Amino acid sequence: MRAEANRIEEAELFSFSPILGLLLLPFIASVSAQAQQQAAVGGNDIVRRGEYLARAGDCIACHTAPEGRTFAGGRAMPTPFGMLYSSNITSDRETGIGKWTAEDFYVTMHRGRFPDGGLIYPAMPFASYTKVTRADSDAIFAYLKSLPPVNQRNREHELRFPYNNRQLILGWRTLFFSEGEYKPDPSKSAEWNRGAYLVEGLGHCGMCHSPINALGGTSQSDAFKGGLIPMQNWYAPSLTSNREAGLGDWSIKDITDLLKTGVSARGVVYGPMAEVVHNSLQYLTDDDTKAMAVYLKSIAEPAARPPASSALPTTESSLLISLGKTVYDARCATCHGAQGEGKPPHWPPLANNQSIEMESAVNAIRMVLNGGYPPGTEGNPRPYGMPPFAGLLSDNEVAAVVSYIRTAWGNRGAPVSAREANELRSAPLN
């Protein structure tokens, strides 16, 4: 009876006193979630822990507009279905989430529904965030509540018919959403499980590194198999195939260097991944970065390399490749080396570089056209940049030099055509 009464009191506390609930819930939940809290930052300081986790989830990337107030939303996010605008997640009571309870926040993260039951567009990665523990969700909520409110009304989405009908999300959810917190795999180490929790959950890596089908979803079996990011026209390579960005034959140090600093002995991040390292991954603790590396390395499946296949006739290919060598020796060899060996970590090697050889040549072509800087990070605050060659090289020369680096020095990529190079000249840059 005594216990019964306590439970009722507890329930009342939660329903009538959201503030007390806020304080108590994480404490209760954290006991069950201890396994995943091993590397927790901030200890008992829930706000500090929440700040860390919000970074791990890269909330800022979408919920802050350029030159806008932090977490006040309003960032335009082009999708194949129209324009979405991110929402205000500051503690403002009128336009933000100031009236929400920790329960509301958890339900939103976990189920992809607003507190009133309304459906959330899956641009919000709730299919990943559903894996986040209650304790972590509460910490993020406590952090957001601790920030100054910004009164800024959410902007209406501009979606085309029929996508402007939110009921369609129900269909998407049936196909692509399975609700549920991360379940540790008891056969794996705590470190591996922590890495999996971060990669599959807050890190929402699968949002880009999975093929997006025409319905804007990713099916479970395709998780982390790579895909062209809609609207951005960057290719997010597969994290499971060693022919792409599978990290099976990378050392743990090279993986953690890449995630934490943006550069490594094996390669450098550019494009959308530069954003992720800049806003999110560089802030993770060494333990968490290593856990992600251990997990990522483990999911890479060694795959036999198929023979390179090209749509181009052999004669055209050999002409391109021989022109490509001329361009390479004149423009690229000073930094990337005559044998494509590079000068790591700042000038990445091109020989035996998966991102050059992989089936999609989109990223290699874009790098030649637009160049790029790796992100400025604490570990690499003054990165070296690759010059853009769009104005210096013709379509044919771009195709030639990309064909050359994809096939020279034992690389097993296929040549690309001038048309492919030309098409990417109009790809959106940011």
Place this chain on the structure above:
Amino acid sequence: MAARVEACSPCHGKQGEGTGDVYFPRLAGKPAGYLYNQLLAFKNGRRKYPPMNYLLEYLGDPYLQEMAEYFAEQRPPLPAPAASDVSTQVMQKGQALVSHGDPARQIPACGSCHGPALTGMEPGIPGLLGLRPNYVSAQLGGWRYGTRTAKAPDCMQQVAARLTEADVTAVAAYLASRPAPISAAPAPKGAYVLPFACGSEPD
């Protein structure tokens, strides 16, 4: 530092001297404060040119400051003035506007802010020499139509709004015809008093 800003060289030249493309400006010798403001504006998307926005998006502000200082310190020679195809009349109109402005239309002389030698002033006012007419008219056009903005009070927007298309053509042509001054260095901060408030040059 030169190796770190190699990415700038295809469009702006190794020392920021400019290249054959008439729309890409010379960077060398412009005050570091001005260059830093532009780098920040491109990084934050206030100034819109996707290839620049893309390159700078994830670089730290102290690093942008360093890049600005690097190009501010470069002193490659100014290019020889390009032959112009505008009429003498247009050139004279340009000279009048650059040197005296048009008080009746509240247009100040370019030199009243950009310096008597048009080499700018530390920290935020750029020199106007060594720029091609296409670049100058594109920027003045950008201000007139509000696609280029700066910190309030946005003095260049106020000035450009009073210019006609013909004014812009004349000013751009005259500026590009100017020979290099003996010293291309910007005037030190506070060397002269600005005729009106400007957000990019506080005080």
